[in-house]
Structure formats: C-alpha cells, structure tokens
Amino acid sequence: MPVLATINALEKQRGQLFAWAPVWVGAGILTFLSLGWEPSVKALILNALLGVVLLAVGLRLLRHSLVGVLPVALALLALGGSLAGARLHLVAGPVLSFRYYGPVQGRVIAIDRSASDKTRLTLDRVILSRVDPGHTPRRVRISLHGDQRYLTPLPGQVVAMTAHLSAPQGPTEPGGFDFRRHAFFQGLGAVGYTRVPALLLARPPPGPALWLHRTRHALADRIRAALPGRVGGFSAAIATGDRSSLDADTLTDLRRTNLAHLLAISGLHMGLVTGLVLGAVRLALALVPRIALYHPARKIAAVAALLVAAGYLALSGANVATQRAFVMVAVMLVALILDRRAISLRAVALAALIVMVLRPESVAGPGFQMSFAATTALVTVFAWLRDRRRGMPPGGRVPRFLAPVAALALSSLIAGLATAPIAAAHFNMVSRFGYPANLVSVPVMGILVMPGGILAVLGMPLGLEGAGLALMRLGVGWILRVAGTVSAWPDAVSHLPTPPAATLGVVVVGGLLLCLLRGGLRLVGLPVLLAGGLSWAGEERPALLISESGGLVGVMAEGGRVLSRARGEGFVARTWLENDGDGRVQAAAVADPPGRVPRLGGDGPRVVHLRGKKGEARLDEACRTADLVIWDGFLGRQEAPARPPGCRLLAAGDLRRLGAVAGHIKDGRLQLTGAREVTGPRLWTRDGIARGRSKAQLGRTSEGR
Known part of the structure; x- marks a missing residue:
C-alpha cells in the first residue's frame, strides 16, 4: 500500500511538470556562471547537442512513465548552461586593461545617478586617446563630479571630458557579488569619474535613431x-x-x-x-x-x-x-x-x-x-x-x-x-x-x-x-x-549577514517544492526550508577581509568588524559591513586608534596594515613582529623595496593577481582565499590571470605563526 500511495502521489505531479522546466534551465545557467574556468565554444556546442538528444529521449519516455523526468531535467540543465555561454560570447567586448586618465569622447545613451548621488552617463561610440579602437570599450559609464552646471545631458548628445577610467571592479570579497561580471553582460568595458566640466560637442541628430530616448x-x-x-x-x-x-x-x-x-x-x-x-x-x-x-x-x-x-x-x-x-x-x-x-x-x-x-x-x-x-x-x-x-x-x-x-x-x-x-x-x-x-x-x-x-x-x-x-x-x-x-x-x-549561495539555493528549493508539487507531497518543502534557515543562522563570516587595492583591511572582532580606515574605499567598506549584517557606517567601524588592526580572534595571528611611503618605511619592522603584513604599494619596481626575505607580505601586486582576499582561522592557522581563485579565469576577468599562479601565491602568504 505505501508503494501504491507513493506511485499515485508521483503520478499527480505529471500535470505540473512543465512548471519545473525553468527551474532546471535556471540551474544550468547558474552552474555555468559559477564555473571556475571558461568552457570553449566547442564544449558549449557539444553540451547543447547532448541536451537536445536527452530532451528527445526524455519526452518520448514521459509518454509512458515518469522515468523520463530524469533525462528531461538533465537536458534542460545542459541547455541552460549552453544558453548562458552563448549569451556571454554574444555580449563579449573589450575591457580596459589599465587605469586610464585622459580625454574621453562618446555619445550619451543612458543617464542615472551613482551611489554617491551624482549624475552618471553611459556612453557608446567611445573614443579614448592613445587606445587602439579595437581595444576601446564599447560602452563606458562616468560619474560627473565637480561643477557641471553648463551641461544638461540628453540622450544622443556627443560629449567630451577628461576622466579617470578603469576596468569594472571585481568582487569585494571571495564569493561576493561580481560587479565585473554584471558590467560585462551590460557591455560596460570601463567605469570612472570626472571632476572637470564635461563639454557638449554635438546635439542629438534629428533622425529617428534616438527619437524614443528624447521623447522619454x-x-x-x-x-x-x-x-x-x-x-x-x-x-x-x-x-x-x-x-x-x-x-x-x-x-x-x-x-x-x-x-x-x-x-x-x-x-x-x-x-x-x-x-x-x-x-x-x-x-x-x-x-x-x-x-x-x-x-x-x-x-x-x-x-x-x-x-x-x-x-x-x-x-x-x-x-x-x-x-x-x-x-x-x-x-x-x-x-x-x-x-x-x-x-x-x-x-x-x-x-x-x-x-x-x-x-x-x-x-x-x-x-x-x-x-x-x-x-x-x-x-x-x-x-x-x-x-x-x-x-x-x-x-x-x-x-x-x-x-x-x-x-x-x-x-x-x-x-x-x-x-x-x-x-x-x-x-x-x-x-x-x-x-x-x-x-x-x-x-x-x-x-x-x-x-x-x-x-x-x-x-x-x-x-x-x-x-x-x-x-x-x-x-x-x-x-x-x-x-x-x-x-x-x-x-x-x-x-542579516549574506548567506552562501548554497544556503539561498536550499531556501529557494524549499519554496519551489511547496509551490510546484501537488497534494501532501508539497510538505516536503517545509524541512528543506528549515534546513536552509538553520544553515543561514550558522553562517560564519571571514575573520579577515582585504580589499583588492590593499587600501582597506577589516578584522572581525567581538563587537563587529573593525576597519583600518575611517574614509576611503567607501563602497568596499559599506559592502563588507552589509554582508556582515552590520548596520554601522564606515566611520563608526574604524579601529581605535585609526590604522591599528586588532589581533584575529582576540589572541590569534597579528595583522599589520601599511599604506604609502610611510608604510614602506615600516616594512622591515612589521615583518619581524606580524604574522601577515598588507601594504598597498608595489614591490620590485624602480626605487621600490624588494620582498623582505621570509616575510608573509601581501603587496599591491599580489592583490592585483589575487583580487580581494578573505581569511579564516582554522586550527589556529590563517587560511587565505583570493576572489580570483574562486572566480577562476573567465571572459569577464582580467586577462592573464592564471588559477595555478594564484594558488601558488596564496601558498606563500597563508601560513600563520
């Protein structure tokens, strides 16, 4: 009887199977986006062909038995991944590979406001001096600071300005929101700001191309x-x-x-x-x-x-x-x-x-x-x-x-x-x-x-x-x-603190089971939801966070995260505190006195954060007393210091290769993870980043005393 009841309960789901199709396609898309490597175009095509074959087999089996659900689900999973891969290659465009300062010219295609409440322009048909047109981003986004009273931006205008540009920023911590990927799908190859007045070079043409924008x-x-x-x-x-x-x-x-x-x-x-x-x-x-x-x-x-x-x-x-x-x-x-x-x-x-x-x-x-x-x-x-x-x-x-x-x-x-x-x-x-x-x-x-x-x-x-x-x-x-x-x-x-992606996934699956299953079987979603909630409540945030530039360090202390600076890198600081579930502003979370970083875990490894020329003068002293030294300068350049022998040091060059770094204390040792190690070499990441190189670098810096 229990077997018959189970079979009857499963047969009731037959009319609801189509509702699960976007769930499996979405799972395939998310799987592709979370891969730590970039599949080749050939692999994407083979994956799509496999999905089509499995879909045909599964649909034929579904006419007679629910066994066909498995090949259909695998087919949709594969097709979702290939769909995301096709979209990624379709939108791929040049990304600025260095920090640029100079003239920028482009056509206004969108106007909004930045997080700092400044007018922000998105430009296409971009011209950058000293940058080859083949390597110029298709779109850039620039925040207008300073006195801009002489420009009333409208879509279709051609404007020029002197601006600071750089590639879109990566995650502020490993596994965090990847703005660089988000910008890549939007076609943005550079973001930045200007502090000088922008100049109007040409008004919108009278043709129909941007008529709708002007009407809006x-x-x-x-x-x-x-x-x-x-x-x-x-x-x-x-x-x-x-x-x-x-x-x-x-x-x-x-x-x-x-x-x-x-x-x-x-x-x-x-x-x-x-x-x-x-x-x-x-x-x-x-x-x-x-x-x-x-x-x-x-x-x-x-x-x-x-x-x-x-x-x-x-x-x-x-x-x-x-x-x-x-x-x-x-x-x-x-x-x-x-x-x-x-x-x-x-x-x-x-x-x-x-x-x-x-x-x-x-x-x-x-x-x-x-x-x-x-x-x-x-x-x-x-x-x-x-x-x-x-x-x-x-x-x-x-x-x-x-x-x-x-x-x-x-x-x-x-x-x-x-x-x-x-x-x-x-x-x-x-x-x-x-x-x-x-x-x-x-x-x-x-x-x-x-x-x-x-x-x-x-x-x-x-x-x-x-x-x-x-x-x-x-x-x-x-x-x-x-x-x-x-x-x-x-x-x-x-x-609330940010949960791992897997935890949110469990919560979503629980909700889907409650909504998409029929009959008493939908109650299976309740324990799944409970498991996701318990996992969320037990989430442990990183003991140490280091920004990609090396200009900001955050250590988790008893009263919340302590930041090394009261100003600067405001977006990174705000994101860290929000991810901790902390409602404080950056100035309220700064170390006392500013610049001093507390020991990890109260009595664990000691971290020293150094900045600029003053920090360079203290490198040797810090290396003798600290378990980990973070410095926002570059090593090995002309008139720059060499890496002190035996020093566990993360300098700007290391962080450029690693991305933002998170540290956890396990068995009394500090283990570091770089954002680029988690993301891997993808189309939207900086060229030349090798996964193996990142791991090797972390191996030289992750041991605590």
Whole structure:
C-alpha cells in the first residue's frame, strides 16, 4: 500500500511538470556562471547537442512513465548552461586593461545617478586617446563630479571630458557579488569619474535613431516641471524609467520600508496599466450593443492592453525589469486571447523561460528571483483558495464588499513572505514595517498614481495633462510621506549577514517544492526550508577581509568588524559591513586608534596594515613582529623595496593577481582565499590571470605563526 500511495502521489505531479522546466534551465545557467574556468565554444556546442538528444529521449519516455523526468531535467540543465555561454560570447567586448586618465569622447545613451548621488552617463561610440579602437570599450559609464552646471545631458548628445577610467571592479570579497561580471553582460568595458566640466560637442541628430530616448526625457522634464521636488522625481521615474532626479535620501527611505518596488517599472506597474486598459476598453465596448453582442470584446480589450503594454515598455526605457514584466503580462494576455487560463503556473513558467532565453544572466539577479518568487507564490496560494472556495458553503465565504481588501492584504503578505529571504540575501536588510507600509501604499498606487499617469500621458499632446498630474501628486505625495515616516521609526530594519549561495539555493528549493508539487507531497518543502534557515543562522563570516587595492583591511572582532580606515574605499567598506549584517557606517567601524588592526580572534595571528611611503618605511619592522603584513604599494619596481626575505607580505601586486582576499582561522592557522581563485579565469576577468599562479601565491602568504 505505501508503494501504491507513493506511485499515485508521483503520478499527480505529471500535470505540473512543465512548471519545473525553468527551474532546471535556471540551474544550468547558474552552474555555468559559477564555473571556475571558461568552457570553449566547442564544449558549449557539444553540451547543447547532448541536451537536445536527452530532451528527445526524455519526452518520448514521459509518454509512458515518469522515468523520463530524469533525462528531461538533465537536458534542460545542459541547455541552460549552453544558453548562458552563448549569451556571454554574444555580449563579449573589450575591457580596459589599465587605469586610464585622459580625454574621453562618446555619445550619451543612458543617464542615472551613482551611489554617491551624482549624475552618471553611459556612453557608446567611445573614443579614448592613445587606445587602439579595437581595444576601446564599447560602452563606458562616468560619474560627473565637480561643477557641471553648463551641461544638461540628453540622450544622443556627443560629449567630451577628461576622466579617470578603469576596468569594472571585481568582487569585494571571495564569493561576493561580481560587479565585473554584471558590467560585462551590460557591455560596460570601463567605469570612472570626472571632476572637470564635461563639454557638449554635438546635439542629438534629428533622425529617428534616438527619437524614443528624447521623447522619454522630454516627458520626464515636463512631469518634473509640473511636479517639482521629490514628487516629480518619483513620478518621472515610474512613468519613463528616468531616475536621474531621485535623491539618495528618497531611495533610502523607500528601501528601508520595502517600498522600492513601487519605483521600479516591473510587474506591479505593468499589471496595473494593462489591467486598467483592459477593464476600460472592455467597459467601453460593452456600452456599444452591436460590438458587445457580435464581437469578442474581451479579446479586443486584451489586444488593446497588449499594445499599451508594449508602448509602456518602449516609453520606460525597456530595462531588464520592465522587459521581464512585459513578458509576463504578454504571456497572460495572449493566453486570454487564445481562450486559455491567463493566470496559471504554466503561464508563469513560460514567461520565465522566455526571459531566460532573452537574458539568461538575469537569473542570478535579485530582480528576476524576487519577481518570479512572488508571482509563483501568489498563483499557487490563490489557486489553492479557489479550489477550497468551491466546496465552501456561502456563509463561510468573505463578503463581496470585503473581498478586495482581503485580497490586497493576503497578496501583500504572500509576496512579502516569498521575497523576504531573497531580499535579505541580496540586500542584507529586512524591513520590519514593510507589510503595513505596503498595505497603505499599494492601493494608492493603483487608485491614484497609475490612472493619473495614464491620463497625463494621453492628455499631454493636447495640453490636458493637469488632471492626471494632480492625481499623481496626491498619490506620490502620500507614498513618500509613508516612506519617510516609517523609515524614521526606531528599529525600522533588521540587518542579516549574506548567506552562501548554497544556503539561498536550499531556501529557494524549499519554496519551489511547496509551490510546484501537488497534494501532501508539497510538505516536503517545509524541512528543506528549515534546513536552509538553520544553515543561514550558522553562517560564519571571514575573520579577515582585504580589499583588492590593499587600501582597506577589516578584522572581525567581538563587537563587529573593525576597519583600518575611517574614509576611503567607501563602497568596499559599506559592502563588507552589509554582508556582515552590520548596520554601522564606515566611520563608526574604524579601529581605535585609526590604522591599528586588532589581533584575529582576540589572541590569534597579528595583522599589520601599511599604506604609502610611510608604510614602506615600516616594512622591515612589521615583518619581524606580524604574522601577515598588507601594504598597498608595489614591490620590485624602480626605487621600490624588494620582498623582505621570509616575510608573509601581501603587496599591491599580489592583490592585483589575487583580487580581494578573505581569511579564516582554522586550527589556529590563517587560511587565505583570493576572489580570483574562486572566480577562476573567465571572459569577464582580467586577462592573464592564471588559477595555478594564484594558488601558488596564496601558498606563500597563508601560513600563520
């Protein structure tokens, strides 16, 4: 009997197998991205062919038995890896191999704001002096510091400036977020800044090439002119995707209250816009009896909503999050047109597969993971409630007038629970009051902000945008007041350490088992979720962290990580503290006195951090007394010191080969790991890095006394 029960439970899963397809494809993509070496093009082709063969065999077997699940899963895993490899080679471009200072010329294709709240330009058609065109990055991103009052950047402008450029930075610690890989997939070959005024060389051409970009910015400028300040910046961002006028304080408030998703043009916005258009068009058609009786009004409304969604995608800049939202909405609207169930796990799975084909690298990002986690959980829970409601007596149901309120409260709770582990893993922060903040903000978004935005955009050609903008002013003002008020509450957020990738993977698998399995078998996901949570709680952060430049060292002490500097390398310091689950700022985590690094583990190995010429003068003394010496200078160059014999020293040249370094104490000895050892030689890493060389270098520096 137990065997028969098991067979019956497994057979119930047959109708749900397609929902697992994106899970296996995504696993293949993540496996490829995490490899420590770069597979050849030939290997990728053979892998894809193997996947096709396994898929054909598995689908044939599935007609008769669930045994075919195994070859299908392996096939999708292989195809996912080859898909990511193909995308990687498709976007590959030159990356700047040295620190560049000099003239930079290029065409503006994107405008946003940096972490330091400065205007930031992304340029293509780049020209760098003394750099061969074949080795010039296709795109560079430059932050504008200093006095830039004479430049009002617009897409299509050709600008010139004197700038500092370098290759995108690698992980701030081994296994951490790899900005260099992220930039590589975006086509960015260099990033930097300028402190001198940028010059306008040419205005946007009158042709259609950048017409849409200019239209977006003209629309954003018109909104900001009518709605000045933070309200205008927020309104322009949700209407056109232009965040260039949003200040850092507003972004911080939104993130601390879990309202930042209202700013990103994603599933919520696309769903509200298409839902409003779908309902309005269907209502209008219903008022015309001839159309209502003889034509499929619902399908006509779905086509209209799909066209509006496509227009919103183009108008908002078509970033990755908006593309993902459009694919999800388009799949559901097409299902409606074809008389299929619009909202189902099959539709969600199909949307995920389309996104993976278009941008496989997005699987590793929080946007993809949170969007599909929330959608999958919502579809699963509401489908379960729908099935339960069918057998429920009328008296046991929620009153009709309370149904929208109950649906909003429940959907906010489900989406929050589904995305909380992923958000905490990527952003190291959980908003304690995010749920009530969303309950009083999301309805305003749907009732005032999005309808007002649609009315404003439709009325602008006739100069009749006033009523729509007035609605937006009321709604956005309320949302910003909620964000500012809740963010200021004591203990508004909790900070959590970054878990290993495997731990987050276990948590995600547990959630998928709960959502995608049928019947009592889905309860298997609960112990898996519990195992992931326990593993997360037991995570131990590195005792020692060293930045890639050698300019910053962080040691884990009893009260939290102690940093060697109060200023400088702010991005690295902020990332380390966030990954520790520490809410302090860099200045509050500095050693006392500054520059002195405490012993590892209290009484363990002693680390000395030296900087510049003053540090060079202390090299011999430090080598005699310390277990490990870190110096941000170069050895062996002209008028530079040689490596002191027998000294356990990491200098700038060593760290350039190793990347950022993490140290753990095991059996009383300090074991070091370099970020490049973890990443390995990949297309997005610096040329000439050899995995074996990195290991050999670590072997000379990792022994403690």
